[in-house]
Amino acid sequence: MKVTGKRWTHLALYLGLVWAAGALVVPRAYRIGFGHGLGFDVNRLPAVAIGAAAMVSVLAVGVAPVGHVVAPCRTAGGRLGWALTVFLGGTVGLAAGIGAWHSGALHVGGPAQRAALCGVPYALVAALFIAGVTVRLISGVAVLGVVAYGTAVTHKSQQEKEMRGLMSGTSLARQELLLPDPPAGYRVDEGNGDLTADGFRVHYLPYAPGAAGVARPDVAFAVTRGTGPHGDGITEVTRELGGGAVEFVLTAHRDGVRLTVTAQGTTDPADRDELRRMLRTAHPASDAQVLHALRRPAA
Numbered sequence: 001m002k003v004t005g006k007r008w009t010h011l012a013l014y015l016g017l018v019w020a021a022g023a024l025v026v027p028r029a030y031r032i033g034f035g036h037g038l039g040f041d042v043n044r045l046p047a048v049a050i051g052a053a054a055m056v057s058v059l060a061v062g063v064a065p066v067g068h069v070v071a072p073c074r075t076a077g078g079r080l081g082w083a084l085t086v087f088l089g090g091t092v093g094l095a096a097g098i099g100a101w102h103s104g105a106l107h108v109g110g111p112a113q114r115a116a117l118c119g120v121p122y123a124l125v126a127a128l129f130i131a132g133v134t135v136r137l138i139s140g141v142a143v144l145g146v147v148a149y150g151t152a153v154t155h156k157s158q159q160e161k162e163m164r165g166l167m168s169g170t171s172l173a174r175q176e177l178l179l180p181d182p183p184a185g186y187r188v189d190e191g192n193g194d195l196t197a198d199g200f201r202v203h204y205l206p207y208a209p210g211a212a213g214v215a216r217p218d219v220a221f222a223v224t225r226g227t228g229p230h231g232d233g234i235t236e237v238t239r240e241l242g243g244g245a246v247e248f249v250l251t252a253h254r255d256g257v258r259l260t261v262t263a264q265g266t267t268d269p270a271d272r273d274e275l276r277r278m279l280r281t282a283h284p285a286s287d288a289q290v291l292h293a294l295r296r297p298a299a
Contacts, residue, residue, distance in 0.1 A: 096150025
């Protein structure tokens with residue numbers, strides 16, 4: 001029991017030293033490299049590199065007195081490799097936490113509390129080197145949880161910020177950005193949607209061929225400001241465009257906006273039931289759905 005108690009003391013000291021290194025060194029390096037925001041100044045790159053080297057050095061040297069409790073730290077070369085791993089893994093977790101903090105989803109108190117929390121991801125990564133399935137499992141889950149949560153809330157915050165910018169240029173309210181499920185055999189034409197002062201428009205592309213090899217029509221959905229009869233009433237208009245092309249337009253009104261589905265093709269091949277279903281099932285679009293329709297596909 002005496003040996004076991006001594007080992008636990010050394011383990012606690014091992015984790016405490018790692019936590020202290022993160023709490024003392026990282027906040028200073030962060031302020032030097034990033035100031036008070038997330039914007040990186042390339043002119044501060046040397047200072048950031050020095051801060052990173054200092055953190056790795058403090059980890060490698062500071063853990064030496066209790067390095068025997070984890071196998072990689074029993075030699076100088078092993079401690080250096082361990083320090084690099086802890087630094088990189090902890091920094092990933094810290095970056096996720098900082099993203100959550102800047103998004104407003106994580107409240108961490110004043111400077112002292114923030115500094116104390118800076119050491120936590122490094123201590124969690126260091127705990128992964130402690131022998132024992134339970135300790136490693138708990139530490140691994142905690143690290144992954146921090147990274148996943150921070151990444152998710154940061155991404156959501158960026159989407160909300162982008163949506164606020166987009167909504168400033170349209171007369172539609174956020175809840176009026178409606179979107180139906182794509183008609184059967186179609187998908188959203190990513191990047192070819194449009195949000196303007198008077199409406200929100202989304203295009204759909206066929207991914208499956210039509211019956212008997214007939215080309216499927218181009219389909220578009222639009223929400224614009226406009227009044228008209230409410231309820232399930234749907235008006236239908238068919239126009240001859242010349243050259244055998246036909247445009248089929250369905251319109252409905254809902255709570256002060258006009259919903260329009262347009263299909264253009266040859267010999268009027270549109271599936272009217274699918275187009276009517278689009279009007280009836282249009283629902284408020286999520287931020288991700290709106291941005292998916294508006295963004296240009298990545299190169």
